[in-house]
Amino acid sequence: MPVEEIKGQKIWQRRSGRESLAHWVMWLIGVAVFAYCWQQISASTTWFFVWDAPRIADDIWTRATPPRWEYITQLGKPIWDTLNIATLGTIFSLILAVPVAFLAAHNTTPSRFFIRPIALLIIVSTRSINSLIWALLLIAIIGPGVFAGVIAIAIRSIGFCAKLLYEAIEEIDQTQVEAITATGASRWQVMAYGIVPQILPAFAGIAVFRWDINIRESTVLGLVGAGGIGLQLSSSLNVLAWPQVSLILLVILAAVVISEWVSAKVRGAII
Amino acid sequence: MSELHTLIGKPWRKPSFIKRPWLRWALMLGFAAYLIAAYMTIDVNWSRVYEGLERGKKFILAFTSPDFTTRSSDIYAGMVESIIMTIASSVVGIAISIPIALGAARNIAPLPIYLICRSIIAISRALQEIIVAILLVAIFGFGPLAGFLTLSFATIGFLSKLLAEGIESMDKVQAEAIKASGARWTQWINYGVQPQVMPRLIGLSIYRLDINFRESAILGLVGAGGIGATLNTAFDRYEYDTAAAILMIIILIVMALEYLSGVIRARVQ
Numbered sequence: 001m002p003v004e005e006i007k008g009q010k011i012w013q014r015r016s017g018r019e020s021l022a023h024w025v026m027w028l029i030g031v032a033v034f035a036y037c038w039q040q041i042s043a044s045t046t047w048f049f050v051w052d053a054p055r056i057a058d059d060i061w062t063r064a065t066p067p068r069w070e071y072i073t074q075l076g077k078p079i080w081d082t083l084n085i086a087t088l089g090t091i092f093s094l095i096l097a098v099p100v101a102f103l104a105a106h107n108t109t110p111s112r113f114f115i116r117p118i119a120l121l122i123i124v125s126t127r128s129i130n131s132l133i134w135a136l137l138l139i140a141i142i143g144p145g146v147f148a149g150v151i152a153i154a155i156r157s158i159g160f161c162a163k164l165l166y167e168a169i170e171e172i173d174q175t176q177v178e179a180i181t182a183t184g185a186s187r188w189q190v191m192a193y194g195i196v197p198q199i200l201p202a203f204a205g206i207a208v209f210r211w212d213i214n215i216r217e218s219t220v221l222g223l224v225g226a227g228g229i230g231l232q233l234s235s236s237l238n239v240l241a242w243p244q245v246s247l248i249l250l251v252i253l254a255a256v257v258i259s260e261w262v263s264a265k266v267r268g269a270i271i
Numbered sequence: 272m273s274e275l276h277t278l279i280g281k282p283w284r285k286p287s288f289i290k291r292p293w294l295r296w297a298l299m300l301g302f303a304a305y306l307i308a309a310y311m312t313i314d315v316n317w318s319r320v321y322e323g324l325e326r327g328k329k330f331i332l333a334f335t336s337p338d339f340t341t342r343s344s345d346i347y348a349g350m351v352e353s354i355i356m357t358i359a360s361s362v363v364g365i366a367i368s369i370p371i372a373l374g375a376a377r378n379i380a381p382l383p384i385y386l387i388c389r390s391i392i393a394i395s396r397a398l399q400e401i402i403v404a405i406l407l408v409a410i411f412g413f414g415p416l417a418g419f420l421t422l423s424f425a426t427i428g429f430l431s432k433l434l435a436e437g438i439e440s441m442d443k444v445q446a447e448a449i450k451a452s453g454a455r456w457t458q459w460i461n462y463g464v465q466p467q468v469m470p471r472l473i474g475l476s477i478y479r480l481d482i483n484f485r486e487s488a489i490l491g492l493v494g495a496g497g498i499g500a501t502l503n504t505a506f507d508r509y510e511y512d513t514a515a516a517i518l519m520i521i522i523l524i525v526m527a528l529e530y531l532s533g534v535i536r537a538r539v540q
Binding site for chain 2: 030033034037038040041042044045046049050053056057060080081084087088124125127128129130132133136137140141142143145146147150193197200204216219220223224233237249252253256257
């Protein structure tokens, strides 16, 4: 226990001298890095616009309120498209994620040294690229529209679903698998009767959780042209129709809240 | 005994995931109906998709020969800006979210403060980064400042919520012991609460740093600084080799961050 002696009296200290020095140096480096970053940001900022910001914000607020409620009649189809992008995207991604997860989990992978790293690479690379970037790419490849959005969401979700799923597979109870194997079951029967029932609740939870996230993500995919309500948002922004923008933002907010509520309810029922 | 008799002689059947048959069938039918409806309303231009496969092949091949050199100055500038935005926004976001997390923990904060902090978290979580970025670019002008503010705002919702959950599930006994020694409120937080949630805070902070970097890659699409603008230009000009190079850098940095966060989390926990 680090103690310090002041006038012959021992006083408890939280850290020893060396530790507190290390702490101090760490903080110094951290503050220096932050100061450098801030200076860089500050250098590429037009401060006049920033000082003018409250006026601009006030201006946008007065333009955006009240929302143009009549416009909601034109939002039915975009919302339906958004829902489709999220749901179909989630379904496709699950179809792709299940084999990847089985290849990545170290207790089910056929080869630890060749196939598992490839599966992990698929997981990392699909996860680290945002769905908007996937959408940009797919629009360049297969043209704008809902289909590009569905595929973008599907690819983006593979990594997330496969990662959670393979962690669930690695945590299964091995004795059940052994019991099924002892009955003389084939590899596929072991999979179907020993492993799948154990991960099914996790799988359903992951599916609903990802669906909820995908609803959020698909609302903005339209900004790059991949269909859904984001298309309306971007066209309203382009013509500076702020009352429409505020209505669309409210609709997106409602969609996000509802999907979160649904997903919480369903996950509560499963677990 | 009678239960056994009814079972004997009948082949075993796998129990269904959803026990109630009517619910199972209703869900299946509803799902099938939805799929048909969704399929009918999505108009896919298959000939366009087929044409695109050629470009898709080109893009995948571009990964085998990524072009880091022709636009290296753009890529470098964009990457540095992304990283700077990531670090600055993580620092500021974390600094703001700690007091909010304290306020949002029911076992520390009184009810009015709790409600205020929880509503801040709810607002921050409900608004998406890209939408916040659009609004902030409109207000503050183009550049990394808008991106920095966006990411800081998004960090608050994420970090405060998870940290508040950590504080709420802490061990009361230790905190009480510090209180019993006559500690002031700040001392109580510093010696009773902070050591318990510190591992979680560090883990979450690193995880958020990782998320902020990924998000900073798209903020450029709406003019909020970072690598996104370069990437967008590369896609628009069909320069797949440059785009592949940028994507590879992003993936590599994310992998490095993930590895780092694994190491650090293993050390602090």
